[in-house]
Amino acid sequence: MKKIPDEILNCFHNNQRFLILLHQKPDGDAIGSAVALGKGLKRLNKTVDYYIDLPLEDKLVFFNEVQFFNQRLSDCYDVIVYLDCSTSSFAFSPAEMPAAKIKLVLDHHKSNASYGDLNFVEITGATAEIVFRVLRALGVGIDEEMADAIFTGITTDTGSFQFSNVTFETHYIASQLYTIKSDFAHLSKRLHTQKTIAQMKMTGEAIHSLEILDSLPIALMILDHQTINKFGGAINITDDVANLGQNTTGVAITAFLKEVEPGDYRVSLRAKYPFDIHEIALKYGGGGHERAAGFNFSGDINELKRDLMEVYESQNGKC
């Protein structure tokens, strides 16, 4: 665990007006980090504004601090803080960027190229871990809402402490949060397990459609347009369903097809190491990474199945 450098701490101590920016479509770690850092700076009598991509996911709107998001934007700040943003272009920022003396980057993404004037980038489970350490180093008291915010960042970015980004420090910080608030069970349930009846039913239909292709470790799941419409039209279960495919014993590649309009599919692909489904996504005009990619598709599903099987066959045993 690196010590938070003095120049970072001095930047907070010696300045007054802060603007907090997050990445587009902010997740639990981005919002949790913003709430904890924003409230912490206010406790040091700083002025804090937030410019954040709204609306938030329902499960994240419970923080009181959310009422101050996007309420005020000045022409100029002492410091603009980029939280949890791997690149500045990925940040959600005003069309006319306010002037600022210092651009400060706090982030945990490996790909972060330290694009700020000041940067603290460390590969931790969550940016919220870094915010916790900054607050402690600044000597700021952490209240229950700030503890909830840091816990939210950690538990969402680590899959409830299950991913390989978890370290000694992740659990050590979590243990410290329990000295501030004795129970995070209700929050965990809100963040990880609650689904609306429509989300639950769509998940069931997606599992019902689960097909293992030609005895290969490839899973295909489809939500057709009629089913999506029946449950309200919002398909906010993509990650969950794709994970269910991947969590099936023996499955290495999952394709989840959502028929957003009749005959028009949004395809989400997931792969386990060492498989790379990035190139199929590129072939169909989409994008993503080696293990998670997506594209729009309106062709013959059998062709897509053949492509998936070919990718598996060609990559199997390569390493």
Next chain:
Amino acid sequence: MKKIPDEILNCFHNNQRFLILLHQKPDGDAIGSAVALGKGLKRLNKTVDYYIDLPLEDKLVFFNEVQFFNQRLSDCYDVIVYLDCSTSSFAFSPAEMPAAKIKLVLDHHKSNASYGDLNFVEITGATAEIVFRVLRALGVGIDEEMADAIFTGITTDTGSFQFSNVTFETHYIASQLYTIKSDFAHLSKRLHTQKTIAQMKMTGEAIHSLEILDSLPIALMILDHQTINKFGGAINITDDVANLGQNTTGVAITAFLKEVEPGDYRVSLRAKYPFDIHEIALKYGGGGHERAAGFNFSGDINELKRDLMEVYESQNGKC
């Protein structure tokens, strides 16, 4: 955190032959605690036998130490250790109990009446937390398999650190485990997310059957006999499915019916505080607790639905 009493530590130091017993149908905490304590005592050059209810769940058989389970049973021991057993009758024990100088109980269940000659009972997230503390207090080195075992106990009994039984100490101990082994992601996946295709398909069918009773917050899910048979006959997804019902927004009571033979159902009930479904289970000749109970049922499902709705109506607003 109570210190482990000297009389407990002395019992381990001053004796030689140990038998480890667990509760019936041992879960991750029972097995993890047995593996860690058993290996730890062997490191102190003690003789350790295990008498354990087999077969284990597939996800728990990976410990090397499992090969020593039920391999030897003597007529007499210095110490019989009851691990994770709230009562002695709940323990899985030999038809003819070996003689023992000392019956030692290590457990985390609130209901434990300290039925041993020596008892260390503390309400922790998992019995494995107590085992970790005992091993540290005994000065035993913890190897990677023992760390896996303790992690298994903690993560399974706390729902991956999500339940309200998690404390400062749970995370503190988890942080210490990361100093022994740097990554528990693969183990977490094995314990929490992997399902066979049959389990996944049955889960999908159960969600497909999800019905909200009469607009009340009661969920009913059914797996019929034909579906169960289609996917191999083993219904080893009860907890997962019952949890899915309870995780649906607004649901307070879930009934999950498995048609084990045509017309014969095994019913699992779950309730959220303050609802108590214990009495319905008793009425039908079953048992359990306020929030989790079960019974066998071969009557009219509509009658059961009416009973569930009555329980909800009569208890709603009571507190």
